Amino acid sequence: MGLVLENLPGLVERFPGGSVAITRLDETINLARSNSLWPLMFGTKCCAIEMLMATGASHHDLARFGAEVARASVRQADLMVIAGAIVKKMAPRMRLLYEQMAEPRYVIATGSCAISGGPFMYNSYTVVRGTDEIIPVDVYVPGCPPRPEAFFWGLLTLQRMIREGETIREPGVRRKPVMSALPDGVSLQEIRREILAALVEENVVDVAKASATKPWARKVREWIQKNTSR
Amino acid sequence: MDSEKHLTLVESLYPTVQRRTQSDRPAITVECDRLLELMQTLRDHAGLRFDLLLTHTAVDYPDENRFELLYLLYSTVHGTRILVATNLERSRPVAPSVCGIWPIAEWQEREAYDLMGILYDEHPDLRRIFLEDDWEGFPLRKDYQDSYMLELPK
Ligand code: SF4
Numbered sequence: 001m002g003l004v005l006e007n008l009p010g011l012v013e014r015f016p017g018g019s020v021a022i023t024r025l026d027e028t029i030n031l032a033r034s035n036s037l038w039p040l041m042f043g044t045k046c047c048a049i050e051m052l053m054a055t056g057a058s059h060h061d062l063a064r065f066g067a068e069v070a071r072a073s074v075r076q077a078d079l080m081v082i083a084g085a086i087v088k089k090m091a092p093r094m095r096l097l098y099e100q101m102a103e104p105r106y107v108i109a110t111g112s113c114a115i116s117g118g119p120f121m122y123n124s125y126t127v128v129r130g131t132d133e134i135i136p137v138d139v140y141v142p143g144c145p146p147r148p149e150a151f152f153w154g155l156l157t158l159q160r161m162i163r164e165g166e167t168i169r170e171p172g173v174r175r176k177p178v179m180s181a182l183p184d185g186v187s188l189q190e191i192r193r194e195i196l197a198a199l200v201e202e203n204v205v206d207v208a209k210a211s212a213t214k215p216w217a218r219k220v221r222e223w224i225q226k227n228t229s230r
Numbered sequence: 231m232d233s234e235k236h237l238t239l240v241e242s243l244y245p246t247v248q249r250r251t252q253s254d255r256p257a258i259t260v261e262c263d264r265l266l267e268l269m270q271t272l273r274d275h276a277g278l279r280f281d282l283l284l285t286h287t288a289v290d291y292p293d294e295n296r297f298e299l300l301y302l303l304y305s306t307v308h309g310t311r312i313l314v315a316t317n318l319e320r321s322r323p324v325a326p327s328v329c330g331i332w333p334i335a336e337w338q339e340r341e342a343y344d345l346m347g348i349l350y351d352e353h354p355d356l357r358r359i360f361l362e363d364d365w366e367g368f369p370l371r372k373d374y375q376d377s378y379m380l381e382l383p384k
Contacts, residue, residue: 088378089362122382125369126361129380 009214011221022220029167034159035066037106040077042097045084047111050145052083060148064195065155074100079158082137083145085113087126091134098135104171106162107131108154110141118144132177140179149191150182233310239277240312244268250315257313265316266326272303272312273331279307283332286339288346292372295320297348301328318348327353345370 008031010023039062043052052070055062062068071077074097086094098105109131112118117129131137138161141154157180165175233256240247240258247268250257260268272280280303289298301314318325327350328335340359342348347368350356358365367374 089360122380125374125376125379 009217011217011224013224022217024216026165026167026169027163030163030165033104033167034162036069037065037067037079037155037158038069038071038077039067039079039081040074040097040101041070041072042080042094043083044086044090045111045113047083047113047145050083050148051081051110051151055148055151060152065152065159067155074098075102078102078105080105080107080135081151082107082109082114082131084111085118085120086128086131086134088128089126091128094131095134106139106158107135107137108139108141108151108158109137110143110146110151110154112142112144115140115142136174137177138174140177142179142181147182147188149186149188152191153182153186154180232308233312236278236305236308236310236312239275240268240272243271243275250313253313255311255313257315259315259317262316262318262325265314266328266331268314269301269328269331272314278305280305280312282306283328283334283338284311286328286335286342288342288348290320290346290370290372292320297323297346299325299342299348323347324349324351326351329353344368347371 008023009027010021013020013022039052041052043049054060056068056070067079078101080098080101082094098107109115113120113127114131117124117127120127121129128134139154139158141150143150146154157178161175161178166173237249237256237258241249244260244264246261246264248259250259272278282304284302284304286299286301289300291298297318297320299316299318303312303314304310305312316325323346325348327339329339329350329352336354337359339348339350339353340355340357343350343353343356344358344360345368357363361369367376369376
């Protein structure tokens with residue numbers, strides 16, 4: 001279970017003997033999907049130490065975001081973190097792994113090697129100049145290597161992208177890829193403080209409060225009021 | 231020092247061997263046709279016993295028209311190291327294989343063949359080890375070019 005940083009927008013109506021929650025199916029599916037990403041155990045270079053090992057360990061702890069179930073089989077994974085350079089020999093294998101991943105599948109490219117070839121862009125006989133030549137990438141996380149916090153920032157960006165998607169009506173549509181650089185001057189202490197504050201504040205999920213901001217929820221409420229006052 | 235003793239011993243056995251002065255470890259240079267004989271002695275002589283081939287690699291010197299082969303040996307009996315170097319002509323990079331002396335050399339020589347194009351006489355299985363079998367050229371040579379490679383703009 002990850003740390004769910006936002007509420008499920010919806011409406012809770014109290015009835016004698018229980019409550020009824022009204023929300024969109026899309027929101028529910030997206031919320032579940034974005035908070036239970038299963039990454040693939042796949043690392044090709046030094047970035048993998050930072051991305052999959054440092055973040056997976058207890059100090060930084062990927063589990064806070066619900067993405068700690070690293071799988072050794074592509075068929076059980078839906079997030080591919082490309083950590084490190086991809087060489088020509090690896091490229092067809094990576095494409096095969098991507099094709100076999102369960103839909104919907106997401107790709108985060110971390111580090112300059114995975115984004116553009118990085119230090120191996122020039123005069124290299126084997127490094128592919130950017131993984132997006134082979135598979136589509138959703139989020140780029142720049143750095144050499146990016147810090148674990150930067151990777152988390154990228155992961156949060158991906159979660160946001162998933163949450164904004166239309167799962168039912170447009171299931172296969174990918175959003176445009178984004179570059180997700182950690183804003184300047186964000187320190188580890190600051191992130192810790194924010195997460196702590198979020199933990200304290202969001203301990204209690206107040207669904208009714210969150211739904212108040214959604215225009216469609218207002219319509220539902222009006223409809224219910226009209227129908228129950230009769 | 232043990233390694234000093236070893237160097238003197240090698241020099242007395244093989245007078246043509248040259249000691250390398252600019253080296254951070256005991257190192258000798260030998261002509262290519264005496265390499266195999268020297269290696270056998272280095273491993274089997276009771277006073278030397280270099281029974282472990284730590285690494286083998288090649289260096290390209292296009293300006294001097296030569297490849298340099300390097301063998302780093304370690305003696306688990308005496309606890310000393312020695313670096314053996316030999317030179318090959320760039321146009322004809324054929325060296326004797328030391329697989330018969332240290333079996334681990336088989337893969338190390340395949341690597342040197344794969345990336346540098348050194349050919350080893352009597353190697354049991356001289357194939358590429360890292361690159362695809364149909365790769366053309368030897369990428370760690372200084373004059374390697376291919377159509378995918380980008381030149382660094384000046
Ligand atoms: S971006 Fe830097 S740290 Fe990451 S794989 Fe490339 S060289 Fe290594």
